[in-house]
């Protein structure tokens with residue numbers, strides 16, 4: 001088994017498939033495309049992107065994804081073995097898998113006899129036929145097949161001979177990898193070690209080129225431990241989701257597994273540059289999934305390298321290794337010292353210098369910018385998701401920015417019941433552009449939609465380039481759910497002009513105000529980026 005002598009471990013991300021099966025997770029096609037791009041930057045080997053047979057959204061995704069230029073990642077379409085007592089080439093789901101157009105396909109089949117007889121209600125023999133027929137058919141269609149042995153570990157305990165037979169069937173049929181799945185997520189590491197070792201021994205003799213994979217769920221809080229111990233016993237593909245989202249208690253978190261394999265166990269997973277982007281990519285994926293990463297999450301959590309106790313702060317000051325198991329920057333995270341003035345400044349400075357390389361850390365203006373960014377972060381901003389708002393804050397301090405307009409007032413009102421036309425809300429926006437006032441009214445299918453339309457309508461009179469932009473995404477997060485309706489909300493919007501997409505943010509206890517702030521940033525960013533001079537001409541439109 002030549003790959004066994006290698007330290008290379010393949011990473012297979014299923015955020016878009018198993019992750020999308022987590023409660024509360026729903027990705028739009030655009031979300032999925034963005035996540036594929038992020039995972040490609042991170043450097044994972046495979047992205048399982050969905051099941052074209054199960055829903056039209058996934059079909060659309062596979063059509064759209066062809067226009068992305070990916071540097072490394074292999075896209076994988078996911079589906080089941082054919083139905084019992086039929087033929088793979090006549091199975092509609094398998095036909096749509098083929099039509100996804102990916103070279104790689106992952107197929108799940110039953111490895112636990114109980115699942116075969118009691119759940120899909122067929123014979124053990126027919127289940128083996130289903131595995132063989134499906135894989136052989138897909139290969140005849142030019143596909144590379146990864147076989148997910150569903151419930152493998154439960155099958156291994158209950159009927160080892162049969163569980164092993166399903167793997168052999170997949171190998172004989174031509175699978176490139178055979179993945180041992182802990183589908184119920186309740187297996188403990190010692191069993192995973194034993195079973196993986198036995199599979200690897202068997203394959204070493206008969207199928208030395210087939211890579212053994214591990215797919216673990218977290219129902220006994222062992223998903224990461226199970227994945228790591230499988231690798232120690234010869235698995236060379238780890239399946240999981242970047243931030244651990246997935247069915248029930250979630251999948252193995254790749255953001256934990258990748259650095260552990262690479263930085264502690266000596267396996268080759270990513271380049272050191274790629275692994276240094278782990279924190280940022282994970283938070284970006286979480287933003288798109290609209291979930292928060294718990295502060296205490298290993299490696300990538302906000303508190304992963306945060307020190308509070310006096311002795312800890314003292315120790316870290318003398319030598320960080322005293323209380324840190326790795327160098328935080330190696331995974332793109334940062335050390336934070338609570339009760340200390342200097343927390344996070346170095347990191348913020350680095351990000352400021354991206355936009356203003358001439359600023360050095362001791363300049364008074366740098367201190368002012370850092371202070372205001374920290375102030376905003378304390379009030380609920382999170383600039384990882386909103387680079388454009390971040391850039392605007394810096395521009396405002398550097399006098400690179402003149403306001404394009406000022407708000408006189410806005411007003412929104414809604415009506416119930418909502419009529420068929422769906423324009424249930426009306427917004428009035430009055431602004432001043434270079435001392436000239438202008439007012440517009442617009443209707444929309446919600447207050448934010450109406451206010452967005454009214455704002456752009458009034459400003460297009462002065463800045464015609466705004467007619468080309470529109471909102472491509474809008475997300476709201478409640479920041480402090482303890483206070484229920486009085487809680488702060490963070491609004492993250494994405495705007496596009498068809499060519500570029502940018503993200504901005506607003507925070508307030510008032511949802512409409514938070515949305516307004518994000519909308520204003522979005523428009524100002526566009527104008528600033530294009531070098532538009534704040535208007536002194538008033539061309540058309542009503543003024544009052």
Ligand SMILES: [Zn+2]
Pocket residue numbers: 018183215217247251
């Ligand atoms: Zn799974």
